[in-house]
Amino acid sequence: MKMYLALLALAAPSAAWAADSVSLTSEVLVEHVKPQADGSSKVVREEPSVVTPGDNLVFLLSYRNGGAQPATGFVVTNPIPASVAFTGGESDGAIVSIDGGKSWGPLASLKVANADGSMRAATPDDVTHIRWSFAQPIAAGRAGQLSFRGVVK
Numbered sequence: 001m002k003m004y005l006a007l008l009a010l011a012a013p014s015a016a017w018a019a020d021s022v023s024l025t026s027e028v029l030v031e032h033v034k035p036q037a038d039g040s041s042k043v044v045r046e047e048p049s050v051v052t053p054g055d056n057l058v059f060l061l062s063y064r065n066g067g068a069q070p071a072t073g074f075v076v077t078n079p080i081p082a083s084v085a086f087t088g089g090e091s092d093g094a095i096v097s098i099d100g101g102k103s104w105g106p107l108a109s110l111k112v113a114n115a116d117g118s119m120r121a122a123t124p125d126d127v128t129h130i131r132w133s134f135a136q137p138i139a140a141g142r143a144g145q146l147s148f149r150g151v152v153k
Contacts, residue, residue, distance in 0.1 A: 021067025072136035
């Protein structure tokens with residue numbers, strides 16, 4: 001079953017108001033393994049027009065401090081689209097939420113309640129949001145990129 005990218009319901013990331021001089025853009029790329037003429041294969045990232053279940057996605061969040069002063073207190077929060085299973089963060093320092101953004105922590109520290117009331121360790125399938133908090137100010141003119149991965153359900 002093919003799915004158009006719009007159906008991913010990619011919710012745009014949000015940035016903390018404290019860093020209003022920092023711009024944030026996002027894009028989603030599909031990652032494919034393409035055979036090469038010499039018989040080898042190469043991993044490529046492309047802008048998708050159509051995605052199908054099982055496609056590997058890379059979410060790229062680019063930031064830039066366009067202000068004249070360092071930006072402090074910068075936080076980026078990105079919901080995981082319902083049609084995507086989170087498979088991991090590629091950028092250091094990310095924490096996740098498994099409850100719609102109510103609580104946060106490293107995935108290994110989070111627990112999920114089972115129907116019978118027992119608890120189990122959270123898995124990547126439970127992740128609903130990912131967040132990065134910048135401990136250091138973002139210098140004026142500085143740019144960077146954050147990323148995480150998912151697979152189309």
